[in-house]
Amino acid sequence: MFLYKRLSPSLTCQHYYIIYDRNVKRLRIKRCVKRKGSIRMEEKNRDSYDSKYMKEAIRQAKKAALIDEVPIGCVIVYQDKIIGRGYNKRNKMGSTLAHAEIIAIQKASKKLNDWRLEECTMYVTLEPCPMCAGAIVQARIPKVVIGAMNAKAGCAGSVLNILEEKGFNHQVEKITGVLEEECRIMMKDFFRELRQRKKEKKMHT
């Protein structure tokens, strides 16, 4: 404990960091092989990489809003290329299955000619529902980047955590909060407009 205390300021320094070693159940000090600057640069690069594809998912979500569907969009990336795009078309297609993620998975699988999407990353504007989280696990997608969380139906940790369920034979790495504000506001605005329209309709009838 003393050691931890003494070294804790160095958690932010470029030379050492402290990890909890599960095997020996104690804290260990590790020398950092990279300089602080390069770690920051790596994080910055990863952030802008994630934002770039999340912006594309948001673009998809806006297409849904244009046809009065709940604005949820998704893209699947393979080797730095988008191989599947999808947006919510539940009403348009009259199908429970027409969620953005399912549509994007189908397109990506068609492109790769494989149901396994093992080297792909999914970007989705809203935390996946139980059906889509299940499909992500089934498709063996290794990583999902999420915009806004969904407290009422999300299965990447909000209601359930299907993506990281140890009982399954595949776990999905998740990154949350990428362009969260933008994704959240997009949903909020959509439902506000919907309520407004319903109100106006009631007034005119």
Ligand SMILES: [Zn+2]
């Ligand atoms: Zn879904």
